[in-house]
Amino acid sequence: KDFMNHLKQLIREVPDFPKPGINFYDITTLLKDGAGLRSVIDSLNERYKGAAIDAVVGIEARGYFFAPTVAYSLSVGFVPVRKPGKLPAKTVEVEYALEYGTDKLTMHADAIEPGQRVLIVDDVLATGGTAQAVAQLVERQGGKVAGLGFVIELDFLEGRKKLTGYDIFSLLHY
Ligand code: AMP
Helix, strand or coil: CHHHHHHHHHCEEEECCCCCCCEEEECHHHHCCHHHHHHHHHHHHHHHCCCCCCEEEEECCHHHHCHHHHHHHHCCEEEEEECCCCCCCCEEEEEEECCCCEEEEEEECCCCCCCCEEEEEEEEECCCHHHHHHHHHHHHCCCEEEEEEEEEECHHHCHHHHHCCCCEEEEEEC
């Protein structure tokens, strides 16, 4: 609808970044637009209003733009997932496959309480590899993945197929 198209107009598409063939969805042009930023945050908050969620996990780095405001509106805590070597206390980590090679993500070992219902938030759902890895991290600590929320979903990459059984919401679809 019009509202979604307006938001899409605020997202800059950069061809061949960070490498040839990738069409990069740059949300910085949305973030710097006052009304756009407010709309995105309001929409995510609205989607999860009243949901049974005990903690919101954000994925470094662009997930941090959106996860804390959802946590704030639910009056629950925010938990950062980070690249290796950044978190100071005891961590748990997960390794996941990239197009070439592997990568790792970490979380503090005491960040999630067993039984907590966790919402995972990131900017873009692409192949789903990152979100799947973070869901594993949460579950390994005894958390339950209550949902996965994104601003943008790249439908043609079929990331949802890696995330079957989870409640997935994306504000904008390409
Ligand atoms: P994936 O693991 O393939 O779902 O990739 C998800 C992560 O990569 C997200 O954290 C996104 O920020 C980033 N990402 C992947 N593809 C794009 C894209 N075309 N434009 C912007 N960000 C992307």
